[in-house]
Amino acid sequence: MMFNSFNKSLITYQKKLTEALNLLSEMMSKGIQPDLVTYNSLIQGLCNFSLWREAITLLNEMTQRKIVPCVRTFSILVDTYCKEGMLIEAKKVFDMMIQRGGFCRVERHKATLELFHKMQACGQPPYPQTYAVLLDSLCKNGQVVEAIKVFHEMEDKTLGNNIVIYNILIDGLCNVGNLTIARELFYSLPAKGLQPNIRTFNVMIKGFCKEGLIDEASELLEKMDGNHFSPNDRTYNTIIQGLLQQSETVKAMELIKIMIGKGFSANATIASMLVDLLSTNPADKSLQELLIKTLPVNL
Structure with missing residues (x-):
């Protein structure tokens, strides 16, 4: 009850900043730790008095206390900066939100979208x-x-x-x-x-493999070599996994040999799939040899 009472008083004192800050000190002296509502109220009050630096200081303080800023926290700062025409500062707060993280995926999306529209509305290029x-x-x-x-x-x-x-x-x-x-x-x-760069190719190969379009993925791998793009371990692991999922075992094994020859390693998923294959084909010597090269690195 005492904690809620302090927070209600803080909201009341937003226009009387000195009293609000004194109340914060009183809270802490009584061993009552400020929460998100406390900090949002004070940040709003500081912004009302154009005390931008002090507001940012409080933002930093709350993150140091492991209190994660919410959409409202950043929205207060961006909104007030934009209203004052301080677009560079608004952009800095937006970037700070992205760098700090801390939001769950939905919350981060909501915050990003809200602040993006606020900045656009205020003329932020x-x-x-x-x-x-x-x-x-x-x-x-x-x-x-x-x-x-x-x-x-x-x-x-x-x-x-x-x-x-x-x-x-x-x-x-x-x-x-x-x-x-x-x-x-x-x-x-x-x-x-x-x-396209290596990531573009990897993303597209992953997309083809996901839909079972192994031939298109293989063509893209060949195109990479033709355009002097060197496939990396992610490229090989993605397409090999796709081949194994489509029961293209021979092609997968050939590609594993090429990958290992280039100094890359099969990931744990592929190693596990090879173990499953060997359990159904225990007499396959080529698979045994390949597994010996693969397992020590991954399992």
């Missing part, structure tokens, strides 16, 4: 990095339709010519099974003056 964060958040929450809208907005503002942006969107599309649009985006890159 968009940055590719800001859009990338928003796209990533939308895709990870399965809101790919909204992500595509944001992507087209970027294109309209000539901010979409960035391979990182395409990687995020292609990955999001593949994760929700929308391979048709992902494929179109991937193959449209050269026309846009962009070259």
